[in-house]
Amino acid sequence: MCDDEVVRSAHDEARRFSRRTALRMTAGAAAGSAGVAAIGAAAGPAAAAPTGRVVDLTHVLSAGFPLWPGSAPVVSLPTSHVGPGNRGYATRWMSFSEHSGTHVDAPAHKIGDGITVDQIDARDLVAPLAVIDISARARTDRRTTLTAKDVASYESKHGRIPRRALVALYSGWQPRTGGVDAPGFDADAVSMLVEERGVVAIGTDTLSIDVMDAVGAHTAILGAGQYAVEAMANLSSVPAVGATVVVGAPRFAGGTGGPSRVLALV
Numbered sequence: 078m079c080d081d082e083v084v085r086s087a088h089d090e091a092r093r094f095s096r097r098t099a100l101r102m103t104a105g106a107a108a109g110s111a112g113v114a115a116i117g118a119a120a121g122p123a124a125a126a127p128t129g130r131v132v133d134l135t136h137v138l139s140a141g142f143p144l145w146p147g148s149a150p151v152v153s154l155p156t157s158h159v160g161p162g163n164r165g166y167a168t169r170w171m172s173f174s175e176h177s178g179t180h181v182d183a184p185a186h187k188i189g190d191g192i193t194v195d196q197i198d199a200r201d202l203v204a205p206l207a208v209i210d211i212s213a214r215a216r217t218d219r220r221t222t223l224t225a226k227d228v229a230s231y232e233s234k235h236g237r238i239p240r241r242a243l244v245a246l247y248s249g250w251q252p253r254t255g256g257v258d259a260p261g262f263d264a265d266a267v268s269m270l271v272e273e274r275g276v277v278a279i280g281t282d283t284l285s286i287d288v289m290d291a292v293g294a295h296t297a298i299l300g301a302g303q304y305a306v307e308a309m310a311n312l313s314s315v316p317a318v319g320a321t322v323v324v325g326a327p328r329f330a331g332g333t334g335g336p337s338r339v340l341a342l343v
Contacts, residue, residue, distance in 0.1 A: 134322070134339040136252065136310045138178035143252045145284055148174040175334045181326040182286075182305040186333040187295045194332040197304055201277040205242040206322040206341055207231070208312055212249035215260045219250065220288050222263040228270065235318040238274045243322050245280040247312040252284050259283040264293025271301040278324070280306035280339075306339060315341045 136142060140151045152172040159167045175194075176182065184191025209231045214221050223246045228238070238244060248260040260283060267286075270276045279286055279298050286294040286305045298305050306324060321342040327335035 130343040132311055132314050132320075132341040132343055134309045134311050134315070134341055135179040135337070136308055138173070138336055142178050143256065143284065144174065144177060145257060148176065151177055173336065175329065175332055175336075176307070178336045179306070179308045179310060179339055180334055180336045181324065182295065182299060182307060182334045183326075183332065184299040184302055184304065185331075187292070187299040191299055192302065193330075194304075194326055194334050195328040195330055197326055201241070201304070202324040202326055204277050204322055204324075205239045206315065206320040207235075207238045207242050207244045208247050208315060208317050208320075209244060210247045210317065211260060212247055212313075215248040215250060219259055221248075221260050222288060223260070223266055224263045225266045225269050228266060228274075231317070238270070238276070240275040241277050242274070243278040243280055243306070243324070244270055244274075244276050245306075245309060245312055245322075246282065246286075248282055249313075250283050251310070252282075252308050257284055258289045259285075261288040261291065262286050262294035262297075264291075264297050267294045267297035271297060271303065276303065278304045278306060280309050280322075282309050282312050284308055306337065309339060311341075315343055319343070 138151060140153065142151065144150070149172070151174075152170075154170045155167070156170050157166060157168045159165055176186070181194060181197070183194035183197060185193045209223055209227055211221060211223055211227055228244075232238060246260065246262060250259040261281065262279060267279060270279065279294070285307055286298065295305070304326070323340045323342065325338035325340070327337065329335050
């Protein structure tokens with residue numbers, strides 16, 4: 078539970094937050110946006126927005142979203158609000174575990190000298206998306222795993238998984254219905270994806286890339302210096318091959334992961 082002193086402090090800070098400070102921040106943000114726009118204009122057609130569908134692979138994070146056992150609860154408290162005539166600013170104080178909702182696992186989550194979430198290369202956060210569907214098997218076996226055989230079957234239909242891809246497991250076990258005892262990756266399959274396909278990440282629609290009480294998938298992907306995305310949404314709404322995924326990982330200094338906005342460009 079949150080500490081009362083922290084919440085009171087947050088309220089006090091909100092009251093001390095002056096309009097002058099807010100205007101300075103707004104002006105700075107506007108200048109930054111202008112700079113980004115200028116860069117985009119200079120970049121030409123390559124900087125244009127995608128013309129196809131954008132599928133949100135992110136669950137809404139709230140106090141009711143399922144969490145791994147032992148995780149701190151998601152807490153959200155109002156610290157100020159917009160008053161009559163739109164006076165003032167609305168703010169909230171939030172507290173959550175790094176591994177809440179749709180989130181990234183950085184290597185430091187499992188590997189002692191692994192890189193932290195702020196050190197993940199930005200190039201690795203935009204990748205070809207390969208979705209491997211094991212939902213038919215998962216309907217009768219909630220502890221089934223994605224194996225090297227599943228990868229071979231996928232490639233026989235869709236071609237070889239491209240290098241620097243994010244391979245996502247679609248089990249059909251959404252976190253709200255699957256709980257923590259749900260399908261995951263076989264460790265040997267992850268090692269093969271890293272060593273032979275050169276993937277930058279793996280992902281899943283469950284709360285963990287490992288089945289409960291296993292650690293092999295985490296060790297294989299994070300030990301290779303790559304990352305994982307857990308609790309992805311809407312994987313059934315994107316094609317097995319051909320989409321690009323954009324992972325909006327946070328830049329928490331020294332973070333082991335963090336909630337992320339994950340989008341598929343179809």
